[in-house]
Amino acid sequence: MSFYSKPKALHAFDAKFEAQKIAFAPISFQVARCLLRFGVLDVIDTASGASANEIHQMLSAAGAPLSHYALGVLLDMGLSMGLLWREEDTYQLDKTGHFLLHDGMSRTNLEFVHHICYQGMFKLEESLLSGNPAGLSQFGDWDTLYPALSSLPSAAKESWFAFDHFYSDHAFDSLLPLVLADKPAHLVDIGGNTGKWARACCHYQADLKVTIMDLPQQLALAQDACRETGFGERIDFHPVDLLTESPRFVEGADLYWMSQFLDCFSEAQIRSVLAHTRKAMSKDSRLYILETFWDKQPNEASAYCVNATSLYFTAIANGNSRMYHSSVFEQLLTESGLTIGWQKHNIGLGHTLLCCKVK
The missing domain is CATH 1.10.10.10 (Winged helix-like DNA-binding domain superfamily/Winged helix DNA-binding domain)
Known part of the structure; x- marks a missing residue:
């Protein structure tokens, strides 16, 4: 930069x-x-x-x-x-x-740091040395934060989801016409969280079917939210732990979608997830990856926020992931049998959209 x-x-x-x-x-x-x-x-x-x-x-x-x-x-x-x-x-x-x-970004970041990161950052040194999220102990005995999300204290849970949604939601209006341009029949949302993107897609395209793949604890939250909006019949739920040796993927969908998802994993884990995704894709399938790469940010303030978020992963979330440089993803996609068809930067608050296909 x-x-x-x-x-x-x-x-x-x-x-x-x-x-x-x-x-x-x-x-x-x-x-x-x-x-x-x-x-x-x-x-x-x-x-x-x-x-x-x-x-x-x-x-x-x-x-x-x-x-x-x-x-x-x-x-x-x-x-x-x-x-x-x-x-x-x-x-x-x-x-x-x-x-x-x-400023909404400043308030959202501040509440996220206070409720999720502040106490845990005291154990950053331990986390850096051990490769484990030592600061996560403030919330209980968990290996990573993600299974714990549904059981966090209310203020922590609210600030985490507000932080997660603040950045992705600003990109939705720009992303929907890009991702759904070819009117796909079936979209698989990998790491769908509360199902907010799945519901936005169903609202945008009336005949679209969506399958959300995520941990069972997260799917419970998504199911409740989707029932309330009337999209329950068009959204399926596929429980999976992608860190198992042979995760069960939904095969042959038109589109696979990963939004602010792969940054939750180490490079080795990303390579594995991409390889399994590649195996599930047909030659006509497309994989869309939405990420905030620190080297593709529009200004220094954005890069500062993205790099600071990496330390949240280190001390709190999982101990081994981060916000990546775009070149890392390019290499991992190549090693996984995928290639970038096109990419678009500066979406929303500094996102990059990668459209990937089978080599």
Whole structure:
């Protein structure tokens, strides 16, 4: 990526300040979340600026139980973090504070990190050395996060699915006409999660049949959601653990679909999944892969988010997967007997769509 091809043009003093931000990052994160959680940024924004006493009065009227002391330490750190600025005794939102309050991506990422990643990241060092998601122990005795999703605490479950859907949902409108252009009769959604993509496809094409392949625990969530939308007769459910030696695949479908799915596996596991998919495909089948490759992101902020997500996989999700460079997938597809027919970048919030076929 061009934005990683040379050192940052920072003065030594600014670089040292950036190092301090890293050193105190856990504190800054929780301060930002508390400023949001207790409504401090919101009341400042609504009032177009306010003094500490005015902020305290507005918070008290809204039922926020913050003392003058608690509000004071949050406001002071908010100034140092660049979330706020102050003129005499009036606090105003700075640009970063504005986006933290109003930007959906920032809020979604923050809640995901707080509820899923924050505690577990304390065990990142152990995870890196062992190859196991040591931080997952916060949720129980699981080998990977995925079978645990349906039983997570409500706030964690909500933030995980919000994070997962936020990025994929932004791409749906662009993807549906691309993927369903040839009016396929049968689409197999591998790793279909809650069935949101399957339902969108059924809504877009009235005669489409969809089969969702996923872990039994995930299919239970998908079945409930699909019944509620009236697509139950057109959506089948195929329980499978793709990490078994010989997973049972749905064979001969027109389209196979993997959205933000293969990044949940190691390279060896991806190679195995692709090889089994290749075996199930006919010569006329197509495999569509939707991924957020870090080297194909439209800007540095997007690449930052994608690379940070890799460490969630390391410490929490499974211990051995990541967000990949696009060249890794090109090689794995070749080794699995598949080839890329065409690809499209910058879909939604930085996704790449690969259309693959049998060699």
